[in-house]
Each structure stands twice: as C-alpha cells, then as structure tokens.
Amino acid sequence: MDVNKYYRSIPKVDSIMENEEIKELLDITSRELVLECVREATEDLRIFINNNPSNENKINEEIKNIVNKITSEVHKITSYNMKRVINGTGTILHTNLGRAVISEQAAERVKNIVTGYSNLEFDLEQGERGSRYSHFEKIICRITGAEAAIAVNNNAAAVLLILSSMAKDKEVIVSRGELVEIGGSFRVPDVMMQSGSKLVEVGTTNKTHLYDYESKITSETKALLKIHTSNYKIVGFTESVSIEELSALGKKYDIPVIEDIGSGVLVDLKNYGLTYEPTVQNSIKAGADIVCFSGDKLLGGPQAGIIVGKKQYIDKIKKHPLNRALRIDKFTAAVLESVFHEYIDEERAINNVPVLNMINKNAGDIRIGAERLSNKLKEFSDFFEIDTAECLSQIGGGALPLERIKSYAVSIKPKTMSCASFERKLRDSEIPVIGRVVNDTYYIDLRTVLDNEDQIIYDEIKNIFK
Numbered sequence: 081m082d083v084n085k086y087y088r089s090i091p092k093v094d095s096i097m098e099n100e101e102i103k104e105l106l107d108i109t110s111r112e113l114v115l116e117c118v119r120e121a122t123e124d125l126r127i128f129i130n131n132n133p134s135n136e137n138k139i140n141e142e143i144k145n146i147v148n149k150i151t152s153e154v155h156k157i158t159s160y161n162m163k164r165v166i167n168g169t170g171t172i173l174h175t176n177l178g179r180a181v182i183s184e185q186a187a188e189r190v191k192n193i194v195t196g197y198s199n200l201e202f203d204l205e206q207g208e209r210g211s212r213y214s215h216f217e218k219i220i221c222r223i224t225g226a227e228a229a230i231a232v233n234n235n236a237a238a239v240l241l242i243l244s245s246m247a248k249d250k251e252v253i254v255s256r257g258e259l260v261e262i263g264g265s266f267r268v269p270d271v272m273m274q275s276g277s278k279l280v281e282v283g284t285t286n287k288t289h290l291y292d293y294e295s296k297i298t299s300e301t302k303a304l305l306k307i308h309t310s311n312y313k314i315v316g317f318t319e320s321v322s323i324e325e326l327s328a329l330g331k332k333y334d335i336p337v338i339e340d341i342g343s344g345v346l347v348d349l350k351n352y353g354l355t356y357e358p359t360v361q362n363s364i365k366a367g368a369d370i371v372c373f374s375g376d377k378l379l380g381g382p383q384a385g386i387i388v389g390k391k392q393y394i395d396k397i398k399k400h401p402l403n404r405a406l407r408i409d410k411f412t413a414a415v416l417e418s419v420f421h422e423y424i425d426e427e428r429a430i431n432n433v434p435v436l437n438m439i440n441k442n443a444g445d446i447r448i449g450a451e452r453l454s455n456k457l458k459e460f461s462d463f464f465e466i467d468t469a470e471c472l473s474q475i476g477g478g479a480l481p482l483e484r485i486k487s488y489a490v491s492i493k494p495k496t497m498s499c500a501s502f503e504r505k506l507r508d509s510e511i512p513v514i515g516r517v518v519n520d521t522y523y524i525d526l527r528t529v530l531d532n533e534d535q536i537i538y539d540e541i542k543n544i545f546k
Contacts, residue, residue, distance in 0.1 A: 083133045089143055090125055093118050101147055105154050117153045121146055166533050168515040170487055170525030172438045173477025177514065179376040181434040181530070186418035193414045200410045212407070216417040220388060223346060223423050225364045228394035231375065231384045231416060232406040236266055238372035238385030239340055243275035245400040246336065246393065250302035253280045255288035257320065258307035268307060287319045290329060297333055304330050307340045308358060327367030336369040336393060343479040344373030344386065346423050347430070352440045354483055360388065369393055377477045380435035381419035382412045438527055439475070443486045450488040450526045453534045457490065463545045465493040473527040489523040509540040
C-alpha cells in the first residue's frame with residue numbers, strides 16, 4: 081500500500097488557514113492559537129495514516145473532517161470550564177455544585193465593588209490604612225453577641241489558625257467522639273497536627289463526660305476544643321458534654337474553650353420544621369471563648385471560615401503570621417458583609433438568603449411548579465413518559481445529615497434512549513442540568529431549581545429531541 085498518496089492529500093497549513101471557517105475563528109482568538117491547532121491536527125492525521133495505512137475509507141474521512149476537528153478544538157480551548165448549572169438534585173448545599181447560592185442582590189453589590197477600586201483596607205473616616213475585617217466585624221458581633229470577629233478562607237483554615245495562635249506546642253483536649261473527618265479526607269487530628277498543638281483525646285466514641293476533660297487538664301493544657309458533629313449523628317447509648325458545661329470548666333481552670341460549630345446557623349431551624357441545630361449566638365451566650373463556622377453552609381454565604389469570640393483572643397489571632405496566608409479577598413469580604421446584613425432581621429434573611437429560602441419553601445408551591453413544568457414537557461411525550469412525583473430533598477454540605485424535606489420532582493422516563501444517555505445529554509447541555517437517576521427514571525427536584533430556571537430546563541430538553 082502506497083501511503084504517500086495519503087500524506088500528499090493532507091491539506092497544507094497555509095491552505096487550511098485560508099479556509100473561511102478557519103478565518104472565522106480569528107474573531108474569537110489569536111492567529112497563533114489557531115495556527116497551533118492546525119499544525120497539531122495535520123500532525124495527528126499523519127500519525128493516524130501511519131498507524132492505519134490500509135484503512136482507506138477512514139483515512140479519507142479523517143482528511144475530509146480536518147477543518148471540523150480544528151474548529152472543535154479551538155472552541156474547546158477558548159471555552160470556559162467553570163459554568164453555571166441547574167441543580168435539580170434536591171440537595172440544597174451541594175458541595176460538588178458550589179454549595180450555597182448567593183442572592184442576586186449580594187452579587188450585584190459585589191460587582192459594583194470589585195469592578196472599581198474600594199476601601200478594602202482604607203479607613204475613609206480617618207483617611208489612613210484600615211482593616212479588611214472592619215467592614216463586617218461590627219455586624220457579625222451585633223448578630224452573634226461576640227466581642228470581635230475575623231474571617232479566613234474556610235473553616236479548616238479557621239481551626240488551623242486558632243490553634244496555631246493559641247496552643248502551639250501545647251495540649252488541646254478533645255472528645256474522641258468529635259474527631260471528625262471534615263470532608264475530602266481532611267481530618268481534625270491532621271489539622272491539629274499542622275497547627276503544632278498536641279491532641280489529647282478523652283472519653284469514648286459514644287460517651288464523653290465532664291470528668292473526662294477535667295482529669296486530663298495539666299499545666300500544658302492550653303485549650304478545650306469542642307467540635308459539633310454536623311455531618312453525622314451517633315444515636316443510642318450516647319452522652320456528650322454541652323458547651324455550657326465545658327465553658328464552666330474552662331473558667332474554673334482559666335483555660336479558653338474553643339467550639340467549631342461547623343455549619344454556622346444563625347436562626348433557630350426548629351421554627352421552620354427542622355431539627356434544632358446549635359446556633360452561633362447560643363455558643364457565645366453559653367460562654368465559649370472562640371467559635372468558628374463555615375460561611376458557605378447554613379449561613380448561606382461565600383466560602384469562608386468565620387471566627388468570633390472574646391476580643392483578647394481574636395486580637396491575638398489577627399496578629400498571627402499565618403493569618404496573612406489564610407486571609408479572605410475583597411470578593412469574599414464584600415459578600416460576607418452583604419449576607420450578614422440580611423440577618424439583622426430574621427424574616428428578611430429567610431426571604432433573601434437563597435439557602436434559607438429553599439429550606440423554607442412550601443411543598444405545595446413546589447408541587448405547583450413541578451406540575452407546570454411536567455405539563456409543558458408533555459409535548460415531547462413521544463420521547464419519554466413524564467409525571468410529577470413526591471420526593472425528599474436534603475440539606476447537604478455535611479449539615480443535618482438525617483434531615484429530609486418533603487418536595488416534588490418532575491420524573492422523566494425516556495423511551496428512545498437509555499436514562500443514562502438522557503442524563504448525559506442534559507449534563508452536556510449549554511447550561512448543564514444536573515438531576516438524579518433512580519430505577520431508570522430521571523428526577524428533577526424543583527426545590528433547588530431557581531426562579532425562571534424551569535424555562536431553561538424546557539429549552540435544554542427540547543434541544544435534545546428537536
């Protein structure tokens with residue numbers, strides 16, 4: 081077989097660059113990138129011919145499609161990988177989908193700040209250098225009852241910074257039942273080891289008493305650490321020490337008590353039909369010296385680790401060298417201030433913080449939305465069976481793991497393709513739709529579908545079957 085004739089059939093780079101479809105690519109990117117893709121495509125074609133010299137039909141097909149392949153590659157390179165998706169899973173704080181949704185009002189305020197210069201570290205009143213924490217510290221303290229506050233880039237960083245500044249080379253007492261894995265294999269003992277503090281375990285997995293802590297206090301003890309097990313529950317024969325009891329013990333021995341409360345709840349969720357989750361305000365009122373929590377879980381804000389508590393400890397934390405490595409940027413500072421302002425009035429927070437709004441969304445209203453979308457999609461009934469189904473949503477993000485909330489979903493059972501193929505096509509849509517598959521049926525839980533996103537879902541499904 082003479083393969084040279086195939087090599088001669090490969091279009092020259094210069095002639096490909098003159099192709100009208102290739103020229104159009106110059107409107108979206110540089111000539112250098114297009115040229116690089118053209119050269120790579122022709123080289124790949126030579127390799128293909130060399131490896132498949134007898135496959136004439138396939139070689140001719142590859143030569144014929146070279147412009148399409150170049151165009152596809154350029155678009156792939158110039159497209160953004162991170163994009164908005166529609167969350168139809170029913171998991172409100174979906175870690176893989178970005179956790180807490182930020183309100184449009186907060187996003188608009190951030191946009192106005194970051195698209196120009198801001199007073200991030202400038203005191204407008206004094207006309208001198210200021211602190212990036214000053215923009216949200218007072219409002220956090222007003223809401224939580226703490227004396228001072230600071231924020232770093234996540235809650236693991238908050239624990240690391242607290243222990244590094246308060247207990248380096250000294251002992252910290254923790255209950256064995258609270259040595260949790262935070263997520264992604266990040267474990268509390270590992271974070272403590274990195275801080276330089278020495279872990280002293282007390283009690284057992286299911287039972288820890290106050291005397292367990294007291295019996296381990298020595299001159300080397302620098303803190304008592306309590307960790308709220310927000311991402312799992314131990315039930316049955318259990319006992320733990322309350323933050324009130326631990327705070328009293330800390331005062332008795334003049335040892336600071338630190339509480340990692342996890343999800344950062346600022347409202348009593350019992351009022352909205354959920355299990356009680358300890359609030360930040362309760363921990364401060366109970367006497368905890370330092371409390372830290374996540375910004376992007378039940379608080380409903382950006383990724384951050386927020387530290388509140390007594391001023392003498394917060395001041396020390398602010399001055400620690402590690403704080404600079406862990407500090408938040410202007411985007412996070414602006415969103416935090418916006419989100420905490422919503423909590424000045426609880427009713428306003430329930431309405432305006434998307435996470436709280438989704439949790440409190442009425443199941444009847446969700447059903448109406450699911451039925452409306454189902455009826456609209458029935459025009460494609462030749463391609464799938466469509467219905468409205470009762471389902472259960474969850475909080476997610478490691479918060480309230482046993483809690484399930486009644487909801488409604490659009491259920492789709494494809495007729496002309498497998499459910500897995502349908503799921504993949506929706507995931508590959510221009511605006512990806514992420515649902516869940518159960519028993520060869522695709523479900524879109526409307527609790528986590530935002531306003532006006534039902535039209536996008538309709539359009540993306542229509543594109544699959546048009």
